[in-house]
Amino acid sequence: MSDSSLRPVARLRTPFAEKFGVPRQSGLVPEAEGRVEFLPEFSAPEFVRGLEAFSHVWLITGFHENPPWTGSAVVRPPRLGGNERVGVFASRSPNRPNGLGLSLVRLLAIEPGALRVAGIDAVDSTPVYDVKPYLPWCEAQPDAKADWAGAAPFVCAAEAVLISDEFTAQLGGATTALVRQILRLDVQPAYQATDARTYGMTVAGWNVRWRAGAAGTREVCAVARVAP
Numbered sequence: 001m002s003d004s005s006l007r008p009v010a011r012l013r014t015p016f017a018e019k020f021g022v023p024r025q026s027g028l029v030p031e032a033e034g035r036v037e038f039l040p041e042f043s044a045p046e047f048v049r050g051l052e053a054f055s056h057v058w059l060i061t062g063f064h065e066n067p068p069w070t071g072s073a074v075v076r077p078p079r080l081g082g083n084e085r086v087g088v089f090a091s092r093s094p095n096r097p098n099g100l101g102l103s104l105v106r107l108l109a110i111e112p113g114a115l116r117v118a119g120i121d122a123v124d125s126t127p128v129y130d131v132k133p134y135l136p137w138c139e140a141q142p143d144a145k146a147d148w149a150g151a152a153p154f155v156c157a158a159e160a161v162l163i164s165d166e167f168t169a170q171l172g173g174a175t176t177a178l179v180r181q182i183l184r185l186d187v188q189p190a191y192q193a194t195d196a197r198t199y200g201m202t203v204a205g206w207n208v209r210w211r212a213g214a215a216g217t218r219e220v221c222a223v224a225r226v227a228p
Contacts, residue, residue, distance in 0.1 A: 008127035009042045012061065014120050015178060017226070019065060021187055021201030021208075024078060025092070026103035027119040028153065028185060031178040033108065034120035036128055043113035048131075052110055056134035057117070061101040062127040063094040070095075078186075079149050101126075104134060155184045162219040170223055175204045183210060183218045202226055 014034040016022045023029045036059065038047065051057070074085040075093040088096050105117040115131070161183045168176045182203065198221065200209040209222040 006129060008039060008062070008129055009131070010036045010038045010114075010128040012059070012120065012122050012124065012126040012128055013037055014122055014124045014126070015204040016120075016123050017202040017205075019123055020199075021182055021203055022123060023121045023182065023185060023187075024153070026105055026121040028121070028155075029178070029181045030106070030119050031174075031181045032120045033116065033118045034105075034122070035111075036115040036117060036131065038113050045112070048110055048115070051107070051115075051131075051133065054133040055107060056104055057107050057115070058130075058132045058134055059101075059103040059105060059117075059122075059128050060130040060132070061103060061122055062129060063096075063099040063101055064125070064127055065123055066094055066099050069097050069099065077149070079153070100129070153185060156216055156218070158184065160184070160215075160217045162213070162217055164220070167220050167223050171206060171208075175206060178204060179206075179208055179220065183220075 012034050015032060023032065072095070073088060075088050075091050075095055076082050076085055077091050077093065080086070094101065101122065103119075103121055105119045107115060108118050109116040158180060161180045163171075163176055163180065171179065182201070187199075187201070198209055198211045200207060202208075205226050205228075207222075207224045207226050208220060210218050210220045213219050
């Protein structure tokens with residue numbers, strides 16, 4: 001296979017219009033649903049024949065909104081506070097030589113020319129280069145270790161995310177649930193964590209702004225529809 005033969009087989013449709021606010025790993029936000037929309041030459045049902053036997057799939061994706069790789073051998077993972085450096089091949093950082101991502105998502109449904117998935121962690125229109133079934137008997141290793149990245153990220157209590165009835169009515173139940181799950185994670189950069197700062201993200205067609213409050217709360221302070 002030549003180096004230039006890699007090409008997308010699908011595009012992802014997701015609720016995330018921009019990188020900020022996207023979960024840092026797949027599966028962290030089960031409410032984050034997406035569609036793997038196959039390109040015409042890969043949309044025939046024969047390409048996914050038998051996939052209904054599997055509950056999860058791997059998506060090999062491309063970080064299409066990243067700037068070109070600078071050549072740096074090290075990155076600053078958020079799990080280390082954004083200030084310590086590790087080698088790029090010792091991280092899941094999107095800033096890497098070939099800009100390829102790997103997402104494990106739940107397969108919700110197989111539709112004509114598409115897959116409906118959940119737990120997505122990618123920006124809308126992300127290219128998908130391959131889809132592979134997840135095999136728990138060989139890919140879930142109970143004795144594996146990950147040292148500084150071994151524990152699941154902190155998730156605050158659902159009650160710590162404050163969304164007023166007014167904003168809930170505007171967003172609707174499904175989008176409110178999605179926003180709540182995202183804000184239960186520490187999505188802001190670790191080196192910018194401050195109670196005085198207001199953050200914003202565009203998700204599911206809404207611009208949502210929030211700020212940190214007392215006792216670890218995250219309060220949504222404004223929502224606005226984004227023009228299509």
